[in-house]
Amino acid sequence: MKPALRFAGQTMYLQVYQVLRSRLEMGVWQQGQTMPPLPVLMEEFGASRVTVREAMHLLEREGLIRRRRGIGTTVEAIPLSDRWVRIATSMDELLQMQRAVQPTVLNINDHAGLPDVQLPSDQTAAQQYVRMQRVHLRQDRPYCVIDLSIESGLFKRHEQAFLQRPALLVMHEDTQLRVTSARQDLSIRCADLVEARHLAVVPGSPVAEVRRVLSDEAGVVVYAAVVVYPSHMVRLSMDLLAPGNAIDRKATQ
Structure with a gap:
């Protein structure tokens, strides 16, 4: 597992959320595409399952992604420019x-x-x-x-x-x-x-x-x-x- 991201004064799940949201803004994943599965993101960020899920929950609450069992996480919308x-x-x-x-x-x-x-x-x-x-x-x-x-x-x-x-x-x-x-x-x-x-x-x-x-x-x-x-x-x-x-x-x- 990679070392976890750390920024002073920020909770880990917010850091993961901000990085993932920035990727959506920059078009790394387009609308309708499937994002990497949870274990891949956990490995990349050096974060726990709970932490990554919390970050994904914030994205889902904004209407940017949708998580479905057996299908994965798909991009529903791109953040406004x-x-x-x-x-x-x-x-x-x-x-x-x-x-x-x-x-x-x-x-x-x-x-x-x-x-x-x-x-x-x-x-x-x-x-x-x-x-x-x-x-x-x-x-x-x-x-x-x-x-x-x-x-x-x-x-x-x-x-x-x-x-x-x-x-x-x-x-x-x-x-x-x-x-x-x-x-x-x-x-x-x-x-x-x-x-x-x-x-x-x-x-x-x-x-x-x-x-x-x-x-x-x-x-x-x-x-x-x-x-x-x-x-x-x-x-x-x-x-x-x-x-x-x-x-x-x-x-x-």
Whole structure:
């Protein structure tokens, strides 16, 4: 038997589930095909029969496979391609993507600070922010969960719009606001229990985390967010020869 897979903080059956689901996404097994029998998968993953069965149960619960005695395990459906998450690398692209999402507010705090983001050395926090946790839906499915703070004065100018629409779109339409710095950092990690529930994924599933900070002409942070996208696979496309974007302009241009 091969050594078992091990990833810190993850239960073994979730690891097996994630690998098998990724193979379905990549087309290793097509709809109608029979997957390898249980003993073969046990040998490959170095896992017990119970562990592999638990992983297969998750796939079956999603409607991706069907297990039948005497026939084996057949592929019933291929995971939807929108599990690929494209991370925007320009403000124009980010705004375009946000036009297709619908926010749902989970909670709101009128007297709050910033989420856990790292501020550049030349930027400072405002005195007070309105902080919200939200789920963004796309085609009626969870697209991301977001923890964001908006400078209080800015929020009060467009309170209803910020509660009902993506924040960056509202900021884009504010003629008084001039954003001169917009930065984001991407990392890949595992979903915690709360995130998994909101995103409709299994706890421990891979997620893409983006930490985003926007500042005005005075170097004051007007928007900061930690955005978590559910995805086994992340697509990040950049033109490596594109000219650098000047920061002394409105970030939405």
